[in-house]
Amino acid sequence: MITTLLAFIFVLGVLVFVHELGHFLVAKKSGMRVECFSLGFPPKAFGVTVGETEYCISWLPLGGYVKIAGMADFGSEEVKGEPWEFQSRPAWMRMSVMAAGPAMNFLLGFLLILGIRLGAGEYSFLNSARLGLVADGSPLKTAGLLPGDMVTRVGSNAVDDWESLVQALSLSRGLTVPVEATRTGSLVEVEAEIPAEIEHLGIEPFVEAKVGRVMDGSPAEDAGLQAGDRITGVAGEAVEQWYDMSRIISAHPDEAIELRWVRDGVETEVMITPKAEQAGDETVGRIGIGRLDERTPIPVGKAFRRSGQELWRYTTALFAFLQRLVSGEASGQALAGPLAIAQMAGQSARLGWESLLTFMALLSVNLAVLNLLPIPMLDGGHLFVMGVESAIRRPLSLRQKEILQQVGFAFLLFLMIYVTFKDLGRMFGWG
Numbered sequence: 001m002i003t004t005l006l007a008f009i010f011v012l013g014v015l016v017f018v019h020e021l022g023h024f025l026v027a028k029k030s031g032m033r034v035e036c037f038s039l040g041f042p043p044k045a046f047g048v049t050v051g052e053t054e055y056c057i058s059w060l061p062l063g064g065y066v067k068i069a070g071m072a073d074f075g076s077e078e079v080k081g082e083p084w085e086f087q088s089r090p091a092w093m094r095m096s097v098m099a100a101g102p103a104m105n106f107l108l109g110f111l112l113i114l115g116i117r118l119g120a121g122e123y124s125f126l127n128s129a130r131l132g133l134v135a136d137g138s139p140l141k142t143a144g145l146l147p148g149d150m151v152t153r154v155g156s157n158a159v160d161d162w163e164s165l166v167q168a169l170s171l172s173r174g175l176t177v178p179v180e181a182t183r184t185g186s187l188v189e190v191e192a193e194i195p196a197e198i199e200h201l202g203i204e205p206f207v208e209a210k211v212g213r214v215m216d217g218s219p220a221e222d223a224g225l226q227a228g229d230r231i232t233g234v235a236g237e238a239v240e241q242w243y244d245m246s247r248i249i250s251a252h253p254d255e256a257i258e259l260r261w262v263r264d265g266v267e268t269e270v271m272i273t274p275k276a277e278q279a280g281d282e283t284v285g286r287i288g289i290g291r292l293d294e295r296t297p298i299p300v301g302k303a304f305r306r307s308g309q310e311l312w313r314y315t316t317a318l319f320a321f322l323q324r325l326v327s328g329e330a331s332g333q334a335l336a337g338p339l340a341i342a343q344m345a346g347q348s349a350r351l352g353w354e355s356l357l358t359f360m361a362l363l364s365v366n367l368a369v370l371n372l373l374p375i376p377m378l379d380g381g382h383l384f385v386m387g388v389e390s391a392i393r394r395p396l397s398l399r400q401k402e403i404l405q406q407v408g409f410a411f412l413l414f415l416m417i418y419v420t421f422k423d424l425g426r427m428f429g430w431g
Contacts, residue, residue: 004346008338009061011345011360013039015105015367016064022104023066023097030093033084036067062338068097091390098382105368109314112361114307116354121295122302129165130206131181133243138202139169143192145181147241148206153180154192162205163306169194169201207242210292211261213351218288223259223272225289232267233260242291249274253285290351314365322369337419339427376408 016039027034033052038044040058047056058064070085086094129151134141145151151159154168155177174196181188209231214220233239234248235257249257253276260269274285298306325335336344341363348359374384385404389395396404 003349004342007345007349007356008342011356011363012061012341014360015108015364018104018108018364019101019367019371020064020066022100022102023068026097026100027066027068027086030089030097031084032086032089032093032097033069033082034066035069036065038067039064041065091386095383095386098379098386101379102368102371105364105371106311106315109361109364109368110307110311112357112364113310114303116357116361117298117303117307118300120354122298122306124294124296125205125207126162127296128206129159129162131203132206132241133202133204135202138200139192139194139198140179140190140201140203143179143190145179145188145190145192146183147244149181149183149188151179151181153178155179163302166201173198204243207291209239209242209245211289212292213290215288215290215350218286219272219275220287220289223270223287224268225259225261225287226263228292229261229263231259231261233258233269249287250279250284253277253283255285259287290355311361311365314362315369318366318369322373335419335422337416337423339420339423343427375411376404377412378408381408 020037020039024034024037035052036054036056038047038056038058039061041060041063042058043060045057045059047054049055068086069082070080070087081088086097131140131145131147131149131151134145134147134149140151151165153159154165155172155175157164157168157171159165159168172192172194174194176191176193179190179192181190211220211225211227211229211231213227214225231239231245234245235252237244237248239245239248252274254273256271256273258269259272260267262268272287274287276283277286278284344359345356348356371378372380372383374380376385381404385396385401
C-alpha cells in the first residue's frame with residue numbers, strides 16, 4: 001500500500017509539474033504575468049511568493065494549474081488591458097502558452113524512453129529479424145511465412161535486425177516484393193503484397209519464453225518459478241516463444257492449467273491457476289512473471305531514432321483508442337481513473353525503476369494527448385476557442401466562454417466520477 005501511494009505521488013507529481021512548467025515558461029517568455037504556480041488543486045496547503053508569482057502545494061493531488069493574469073479557467077476574469085495580461089498578447093503567443101503543457105509531456109515521454117534505452121541498452125531480440133507473432137491477415141502470413149522464420153531480405157533490401165525489417169516493409173507499401181527467410185536451416189522465398197494503406201504489419205519479434213522476474217505473492221512464485229527458467233509447455237501445448245506462452249495463460253483466468261519449465265536441464269511440471277485481471281474490456285489470466293530482457297549497448301543515434309518511433313506508437317495507439325471509443329467499438333470499461341492509475345504505478349514500482357519509468361513515459365503521452373482534446377477547460381479546449389476566434393476575427397463574449405467552461409467542467413466532473421466508480425468496481429468486483 002505504501003509503495004503504491006508513494007509511486008502514485010511520484011509519477012503524478014512529476015508529470016503535473018512538467019506539464020505546468022511548460023505553461024509557466026512560455027507565459028513568462030511571452031511577457032505575461034504568472035500569478036500562481038500550484039501543484040494540486042485548492043484548497044492551498046502552503047506556498048511562498050517570489051516576485052510576482054506564488055508557488056504553492058494544494059491539498060487535492062489530482063493535477064495542478066498556472067494562473068496567468070487576465071485568464072480564467074472557470075467563470076470570468078477581470079481584464080484591465082494591461083500589457084502583461086493573457087488577453088493582451090497576440091493570438092499565436094496565447095496558443096503557444098496553451099500548447100506548451102502537452103508539448104512538455106511529449107518531451108518528457110521521449111526523454112524517459114531515451115534514458116531507458118541509453119541506460120539499459122537495446123533488447124537483444126531486436127538484434128535479429130526472427131518472426132514471433134505473424135498475425136492472420138498480415139502480408140507475411142498471407143505470403144506463407146511462419147513464426148520462427150528468420151527474414152534476411154525484403155526486395156532489394158538486406159535485413160539483419162528488427163528495425164531494418166520494419167523499415168524495408170514500410171518502404172515496400174503498395175508493392176509486391178520478394179521476401180527471403182530461413183526456416184530450420186532451409187531457404188524460404190515468397191512474394192509478399194504490402195498494401196499501400198496498411199496500418200499495422202501484423203508482426204512481432206521472436207522472444208524466448210524465458211522468465212526474467214517473478215512478482216512477490218504471485219501464482220508463479222507459489223509454483224516455484226525462478227528467474228532464468230525456460231517455459232516449455234502451457235495447458236498441454238508446447239511453447240517456444242513468449243507470445244504463445246502469454247496467449248495461452250491469458251485464455252485461462254482462474255482456471256488450473258499445467259505448466260512445464262526447464263531449469264539446469266531438469267524439466268518441472270506443476271498445476272498453476274492464473275489470476276484473473278481486467279485488461280481493457282476483457283478478463284485475462286496472469287501468473288505474475290516478466291520476460292527475460294537481455295540487453296546490448298545501443299548507439300546514441302539509434303537510441304534517438306528508436307525512442308522517437310516508440311513515442312509515435314504510444315501516441316497513435318491512444319488516438320486510435322479514442323477513435324474506437326467515440327465510434328462505440330471500444331468500451332468505457334477500458335478507461336482508467338486515479339485509483340487504477342495508482343494501482344498500475346504501484347505494480348510498476350514493484351517491478352523496478354525501468355518498469356516505473358516506462359509507465360511514466362506512457363502516462364505522460366496519455367496526459368499530453370488527452371489535454372489536446374477540444375474539451376472546454378482543457379488545453380485543447382482553449383486552443384479550439386482561440387482557433388474559432390481567429391477564424392471569425394472577433395472574440396467570443398464572456399457569457400459564451402462562461403457557458404463553454406461550465407459545460408467542460410460538468411463533463412470532466414462526470415468523467416472523473418465515472419472512471420472512479422469503474423475503478424472501485426474493478427477493485428471490489430462490482431458489476
